[in-house]
Each structure stands twice: as C-alpha cells, then as structure tokens.
Amino acid sequence: MHLDPGILKSPSSAKLEKNPFFKGFDMKDLSQEKELIHKCIQGNSESWQLFIKQYTALVYYVIQKVIRSKDFFASPEDIDDLHNDIFLSIMDKNGHKLRLYEGKNGCSVSTWIRVIAARATIDYMRRKKESVSFSDDRTERETGQKEAFSNVFLKVLEDEEQRSALKDLIKSLAPRDQLFMRLFYYDEVPPREIARVFNYTTSAVYSRGNFLREKLKKALEKKKQKNKEVNSSIYNNCRDTDLP
C-alpha cells in the first residue's frame, strides 16, 4: 500500500517547531491546509506569504528531482524561473488554480503541489527537448539493435485479416491491461516502477506480463486456426467444383 507522504510522512511537529516558516502551522492537519487555501483565494496577503513559505522548498525539490530522474540538464537560472513560474501559475487570476483543489479522498495540498510541480517540470523539459519520454529511451535502445521484424510471427501479420484481428484483440483487453502491455513490453519501463504505479509486487508484474502474452498468443492462434479452417474449406470447395 502507498502512503501519502503529504499526510502520513510529514515532518514531526518537533521538527516543524524548529523551522520558523512552519511555526504554528501543522501540515498534518488537512483542515488547516484547506483553511489556508481558502484564505489565499480570498486574497489574504499573509496567507499567500505563508503558502509560499510553506511549499517553496517542496516545489524546488520536486523540480530538481524530476530533472535528475531524466538526466536532463537545466541551469540553476532555469530551475529558479521554473520555480517562480509554478507559483505564479497558482497565484494567477486571483488564485484560479487554487480553486481547483478539492482535497477529496485525502489528497493533501502538498501532494497536489507535487503533481503540479512535476507536471510543470515535465512540460518544461518537453519544451526544451522536443520530447522526453519513455518512448525516447526505447527508440535509443532500438537504434542499437537490429530490427527484428523479420521474425516468423510478423510474417503472419502481413495478412491484412490477421492485422485487423490483432487490433481487435488488443482493443478487447481491459484498459488497464492495454496500459500494462504498453508500459511493460513497448515502453520497457522497469518492473519496479510499474509495480509502484499499479500497486503490484514486482513478481506480480512479471506474472501479469506472462499471463497477457499467453492470452494474446492463444487468441491469435485460435484466430489463425479458424482462418485456416475457413481457407481449407474454401480450397476444398473450389477443388470440388473444379473437378470434372
């Protein structure tokens, strides 16, 4: 089970007391966070000040973390600008973005800010580089390998009927399985990361991968068998009619 660090892993009150920024403000208290947001929306300058002081370090940390995780280079000035842009986007139009925060299902403000900051950083990286994605890593890996399109399986797919059958098969999978297949086989995301997102264990990720592959294999074979039968019956019919 994932724990929400925003609520359960927040710093202890003793640590907070030492930090002048957080004096008298308990991050664990969701209602207090909501009250702060409410006051910010009302335009209270002190509340905005507290809000910024409260989350400035978190935003800065998230930016650096996301940039590091993708081995992306960003100058300190760019990081500073991005940090300010994130807060400005929150403060923009009299706190319009802040109004979107609902805090339902226990999503703390700090968690919400994490998502905003992560997303803004990804957007920044995408702007800087045409695209930064799992697909990029995959493409790089692929260029080093020989294209394996010549294998037996894909030869079967040359048949248009088989192709449409495959499309139907993939589409017939549950969205979760489709996403899983994409991440596991196509994007080649490390199983540990997939496990974290889907709330599986790492071994369950491998099992799920094998299960889906088998499922697809059986369905394709079944389809192929069916087509063979149809073809042979057509062939037989033709042969019968051709006989004098």
Added chain:
Amino acid sequence: MLTKNNDIKNLLKWYYRSGERSEEPQTCPDEEVFYDFLMEKLPDNLRNELELHLLTCDRCRHTLFEVSALLEEDYLPCESEVPDPVAERILSRIPEKKIAFTGLLWEKVIEKINSFCNNFMDIFFPREREFVYVRGSRKVISENLIVLEKVFKAIKLQIEIEKVRNNASDIKVITKDPDTGAPFDGVRLGLLNTRREVASYMAVKGETLFENMPFGWYKLTARKDDKNLGEVILRIKE
C-alpha cells in the same frame, strides 16, 4: 509464436506505429486524479478513462511515474534548499487584496459625486483653501531654494522649490518610504492648479521634476495603484 518478449514487443511496436492508437489525446486530467489513481480511489469508469488517456498521452504517463516516485519517498522540507533571492522574488509577487468590482465601482462613483459637488459649490461659495495637516517641516536652504518635507502614513514627500526666473520655479519631488527613508518608486505625482492638472509624472528612482512652473496655487498629489497616498497644497509666491 509469441514465445519471446521480443515477439510481443515487435507486435506492439507494429501496433502502435500502425496509427491505430494515434488518436489525439483528450484534455489532460486534473492533478488530484493522479493521486486518486495511485491510491486506488478512482471509480471504475474514471479509472478506465484515465488508463485509456494514458495510453495516448505521453505527458500524463510521464507525470504519473514521477508522481508515484515522489509519493514513495519521505521528504522533509527545508527552506535552506531554496536560494534566498528565488524565494524573495516570488514573495514580492504576492497579489494585494483586491476590492470586489462592485465595491470599486461604488467607491469611484462616490468620489466623482463628491468632487463634482465640491467644484459646483466652489462657484457660488468660494472657500478658504484648507491645508492638509501632516507632520512637516520647512527649510530655507538659500534665497531661491526652499525644501519642504511632508510625511504621510504611506509616503514621505520631500519637495524642493527653486526659483529659476521671475515668477517661475522648478519643483522637485523626492518620494521616500516613511519608515526606512528608501526611495519610493511607482508613485504618480500630479500637479494641479485651480482649474486642471498641469502635469503628472511617475517617480523614477524616487524623484520627479516639474520644470518652470509659474507662481501660484498648486495641489500636489501622490497616487499609487489608484490609491491616494497624500496631497499637499502649495502656494508659491515671490
């Protein structure tokens, strides 16, 4: 068939490249949806929608993995991580509380009516000019130069009046913070005579100069963001 991971990878490669899944991504979901998804709190229909969206949206797929990594770790914020100028820069951008539009409109209407009534009454019952009562001092630096200081709640004005020729003077206004004495920028200084506004300048580096102003009655006003910070009535004479 499909006995190796490479087989299925190639198959999916073909599938995703065939354009079958290249529909335009829909609008990306709100931030809280990612939390709900990771915490398994999304209703089935919304979860399916998100999963289908993630299939086509690289941006959201990327965000999901970053957020899941961020939520996993224990993080203790520490303000020392953020360079001081960065935090200060954003703190200086905090919006000031805005009065509701209707309130602002009402305030303007009242101000206009008051101003109209005063001007109208002045025609029939000319009044003695009233000076603004503020803390102030007057220094005569030389025969042709007088320096006045007026301190208001939000601004300190230093007015230097220098006679430059017969019946004319330069008026230099220095705006300062009343507490620190630092130059007060972004203030619009207006000079009005009995009938109209004669000149209006924005203080640059806390200074403004009105040149060659004929002797007479003037009202000097200091305004910032439509807020009146202070007014001084001057009578310059030989």
